């Protein structure tokens with residue numbers, strides 16, 4: 074099978090982005106694999122540290138292996154927001170294809186040192202490494218930052234050179250979670266352009282770019298949920314980042330959680346007598362699959378890129 078670097082390079086040439094879809098259950102994993110297969114798109118299946126803990130590493134490795142082997146589209150297992158050398162080493166040793174070391178909360182020199190240490194270890198075993206510079210605001214699992222610290226383009230260049238990292242998550246105004254903006258969403262394309270001048274043809278990553286579909290939030294709220302004031306990044310803006318800039322990977326977690334919740338809530342409301350979890354979880358799975366297909370076709374442009 075072609076490796077992840079092949080798809081990163083191809084994404085830069087063909088102006089698409091790889092979707093990194095987070096999962097913390099078998100249903101969501103199956104939904105991502107099925108959507109990738111239906112659209113002939115490569116996809117990254119991502120787990121955070123807390124999702125790895127929630128499912129257990131044996132469950133994750135066994136199911137990721139099975140799904141990767143049976144899926145007709147290429148899937149890559151990725152650790153999202155690894156905060157320490159130990160967790161990244163563990164993921165490399167377990168057989169992950171890719172790890173993210175997120176030392177963005179540390180001072181620049183310490184971020185460089187830790188990211189380099191992970192790269193030295195992971196590259197030896199052929200594993201891809203993503204770093205992060207700047208700070209993406211918002212909350213997601215155990216990743217939390219109150220304010221944006223936009224990525225400094227000159228520092229980004231130095232960071233990549235010193236660490237030998239394979240891709241870089243940048244902070245340009247996206248944020249984690251379902252409550253991203255009070256008003257209109259804004260992205261700092263000026264900063265993105267500056268980073269690209271310093272790092273031509275280098276794969277950049279957008280975190281916190283879920284669009285938080287109004288339609289799905291409405292389904293949740295009409296079926297007993299209460300999600301007020303949720304707002305995501307406009308899909309048009311994120312799409313511009315893919316088509317006009319070097320964004321080679323977009324992380325999508327919140328949108329899948331919202332889709333799954335909408336599926337489960339509407340199924341339970343429709344059939345209140347039902348207590349077979351396979352029925353309502355399957356409805357959640359179907360809605361997640363629809364969202365992943367939509368992202369591949371309309372945002373990532375990665376359809377038929379397998």
Ligand SMILES: [Zn+2]
Pocket residue numbers: 154213216249280281324
């Ligand atoms: Zn993230």
